[in-house]
Amino acid sequence: MxxxxxxxxxxxxxxxxxxxxxxxxxxxxxxxxxxxxxxxxxxxxxxxxxxxxxxxxxxxxxxxxxxxxxxxxxxxxxxxxxxxxxxSRATPAGRLRINTSEGAARGLLMPIVLEFLRRYRDVDVDIVSEGRMVDIVAEGFDIGIRLIDTVPQDMIAIPLTEHERFVVVGSPQYIERHGKPLVPADLTRHACLRLRLPSGTIYRWEFERHGEEIRVDVEGPLTLQDMQLMREAAVGGAGLAYMTERNVAADLAAGRLVTVLEEWTPPFPGLCLYYSGHRHLPPALRAFADLARQMSRKT
Structure with missing residues (x-):
């Protein structure tokens, strides 16, 4: 045989x-x-x-x-x-597969990846950015990047941001025409940019103040599945958008967008890099995790 x-x-x-x-x-x-x-x-x-x-x-x-x-x-x-x-290899080599949300990939992950590739030229990095949560072990990924609260407890997690915050934003022109909503219920009188989740359902905007939690099924003329398109639509005055503050920080600083309902959108635990706690770390994974930890401390 x-x-x-x-x-x-x-x-x-x-x-x-x-x-x-x-x-x-x-x-x-x-x-x-x-x-x-x-x-x-x-x-x-x-x-x-x-x-x-x-x-x-x-x-x-x-x-x-x-x-x-x-x-x-x-x-x-x-x-x-x-x-x-x-x-025992002095230099990490091979392929590193990363699963992340689109927002984290665009604003947070790429600076780490670019520095990593500069240091370790024998490693290829494969990034899959998507909205759905995945089992990184079952689907063959080395690393995941998601909100800390969504990471399984048996994973090793490295915080990348101190906190995250969702904000409701609109262009100054939109606010001038339609006014500011003062409480979440006021959103029923506004044009809201709706987000379609990977499952096909429409995301309900989440608010909290003094322990009171509210979810609102917003209505509006435009439904999108891409956060960059939503940001552009908000800047263009199409309506109010519900996005992470990090993704619109440049627009807020430049005055292209302004926030509303600030009291109803408190911060929450931020993003982290995570990997399986039940495996020996290949050199490439260990090097990437160490670099991510170093760079997150500088931000």
Missing amino acids: KKSGLVELHAVAAVAAARSFRAAAAELGLSASALSHAVAAIETRMGVKLFNRTTRSVSLTQAGEQFLGKVGPALKEIEAAMEAATQ
């Missing part, structure tokens, strides 16, 4: 852990078809079925559980030995 390679053994372990061929393929950096072929190949050579597969689920067979119970510890020892050897 032809001997099975480490790729096939890792494929079996990854599918068993993720209970999904798609998620396991992303973690290993393989296509779903390549992963499926690797598992099928080892099953054929062994003459035993390792997984029960349906259109909705993947689970180990009894033979698969017994096999993985013996192979799994050995694979972990091999991985630990390889990572320990990799740590």
Whole structure:
């Protein structure tokens, strides 16, 4: 019988852990078809079925559980030995995959990435910016950047900002024509720029004052899914927008936008960089985390 390679053994372990061929393929950096072929190949050579597969689920067979119970510890020892050897490299290398929100990528992440690439020329950085929250481990990312309150507790988190704050903004021309809303209920008489979430639902504006929390389903002539377009529409006088203060700081400083309902938009815990606390850190990830920590202290 032809001997099975480490790729096939890792494929079996990854599918068993993720209970999904798609998620396991992303973690290993393989296509779903390549992963499926690797598992099928080892099953054929062994003459035993390792997984029960349906259109909705993947689970180990009894033979698969017994096999993985013996192979799994050995694979972990091999991985630990390889990572320990990799740590000895003087210069980080390889690929670093980062998942982030679009706003964080545009205003906060890029200065860190550019400095990182300047220092470590043997590392490629792959950034995916999207609105939805993802399981960075299951989907093959090394690092995530999100609001601290949304990060799972088993992750290592490095704060990047002291706090964040959403603000309601409009152009001076819009405010002059329509007046300032004094309480959130006044928004029903204003043109509001609505935000469509990745799920397709319309975001409800959130307010808080003295422990009172309010969410408002705003109405308006324009619905957008891109925060940059929303900023441009607000500057152009199309209506009021609900955005992070960081994303409109330059417009506020220049007088292109002004804030309203300030008492109803208190600050909250800000953005952080996070990564799995259940793995040895590759040199590239460690170097990026250290740089992010250094640069966030300077801001």
